[in-house]
C-alpha cells in the first residue's frame with residue numbers, strides 16, 4: 001500500500017531524514033518511535049505529501065505520491081497532524097465537517113452530515129457538537145481532530161491513516177479508544193502509521209515498529225523484535241527491562257529504576 005524507498009529530507013543543508021525505507025501493507029499498524037528530533041513528524045509529512053522527499057520516493061497504492069492530485073489523495077488517506085492550532089471560532093461540527101470537504105462541492109449532503117454525527121459519537125464528543133472549538137480543552141480538541149480525520153475516510157476501503165502523536169492530551173480511556181479505532185481501521189484493510197511516544201502503547205497496538213535515530217532507521221520489523229532493552233538503551237539512552245506478565249499478551253517496558261523498586265516490594 002505504501003512503499004517508502006530510500007527517502008531523505010533536508011532543510012538548509014541539515015539532513016533530517018536519510019535513506020529511510022519500509023513497506024506498509026493493508027491491515028498493518030506501524031508505530032514510528034524515536035527520541036525528540038529523530039525525524040518522526042518529518043516522515044509523517046513525507047508520507048502525507050505535505051513535504052516532498054529530497055531523495056527517494058514514496059509510492060501509495062503503486063503510484064508515486066508526487067503524481068497524485070490533492071483531492072484524489074484526500075479521498076484515500078487522512079492525517080491527524082501533531083499541531084492543529086485553530087483559533088477561529090468554528091464549531092466542533094464545522095471542524096469535523098472539514099473532513100468531508102473532498103466529497104462535496106458547495107453544500108454538504110445529508111450523508112456527509114450523518115457521517116459527521118457518527119464520527120462525533122465514535123470519539124465520544126456528540127455533546128460538544130455546537131461548542132466553539134477554541135473553548136474546548138486540549139484533550140477534547142484532539143478528539144475533534146480525530147473525528148475530522150475519521151469523517152474523511154469513513155467510506156474509504158483500504159486507505160491510509162497517518163497519526164502524529166494521536167493521543168496527546170487525552171485521558172486514559174480516550175487514549176485506549178483512539179488506538180482501538182485505529183485497530184478497527186486496520187481490520188477494514190487500512191494501513192495505519194502512527195508516531196507513538198509511549199513505547200508500551202507501541203507494543204500493545206502496533207504490529208510493526210520503525211525506530212528512528214538521528215533521521216535514520218535504527219531498527220524496523222515486528223514490535224517485539226524492535227522494542228528490545230538493547231535498542232531502547234541505544235536510541236533513548238535509558239536502561240529498561242522488558243517484562244512479560246502472565247496475564248497480558250504483550251510485554252511491558254519498565255524503566256530499570258522502577259523495576260528495581262518493584263522487585264524490592
Ligand SMILES: Nc1ncnc2c1ncn2[C@@H]1O[C@H](COP(=O)(O)OP(=O)(O)OP(=O)(O)O)[C@@H](O)[C@H]1O
Nearest residue numbers: 011014016034035036037038039040041042043195
Ligand atoms: N523547517 C525546519 N527547519 C529546521 N529544522 C527543522 C525543520 N523542521 C524540523 N526540523 C528539525 O528536524 C529534526 C526532526 O524534526 P521532527 O519534527 O521530524 O522530529 P520528531 O522526531 O517528530 O520530534 P518530536 O518527538 O520532538 O516531535 C528536529 O531536530 C527539528 O528541530
